[in-house]
Amino acid sequence: GEADYIVVAAPASASNVGLVDGRVLEAVKPGAYLVNVARGQVVDYAALLEALRSGRLAGAGLDVFWQEPFDPEDPLFDHNVIATPHVGGVTEESLHGIGAAVACNIRRLMRGELPLNCVNPEIWDRVKARL
Numbered sequence: 001g002e003a004d005y006i007v008v009a010a011p012a013s014a015s016n017v018g019l020v021d022g023r024v025l026e027a028v029k030p031g032a033y034l035v036n037v038a039r040g041q042v043v044d045y046a047a048l049l050e051a052l053r054s055g056r057l058a059g060a061g062l063d064v065f066w067q068e069p070f071d072p073e074d075p076l077f078d079h080n081v082i083a084t085p086h087v088g089g090v091t092e093e094s095l096h097g098i099g100a101a102v103a104c105n106i107r108r109l110m111r112g113e114l115p116l117n118c119v120n121p122e123i124w125d126r127v128k129a130r131l
Contacts, residue, residue: 005033012039022047031058037088040066052079063088 006028010016020034021044028034034057036043045066051057059080070083077083105115112131114124 001029008036008038010038010042017041018044025051033059035061037063040064
């Protein structure tokens with residue numbers, strides 16, 4: 001209830017769908033801003049639109065959406081909303097880091113090692129057998 005800005009960066013998971021809902025947005029400080037860099041579904045669309053319409057939120061920054069491409073005529077854009085097409089965090093440094101991480105994982109694969117941050121390690125034995 002005291003924050004001027006709320007940044008949503010929760011991972012995408014079934015348990016996080018609608019994590020930021022009407023109950024959460026009612027508890028924010030009036031005039032706060034919401035920034036979503038997580039996934040669109042983490043913020044309840046209807047609750048966000050209502051919070052903007054009512055003035056509870058002064059605005060929102062969205063780098064992710066509920067569906068893509070997002071309709072430029074959507075009612076969210078009748079309010080103080082800044083949107084980027086999932087590139088808000090793209091910088092020279094972030095691209096360098098992504099390239100380094102990919103190269104690291106290629107080297108790990110060449111050594112027969114599990115890639116870092118693998119989202120489905122349970123299939124590693126099957127993949128490894130094909131290397």
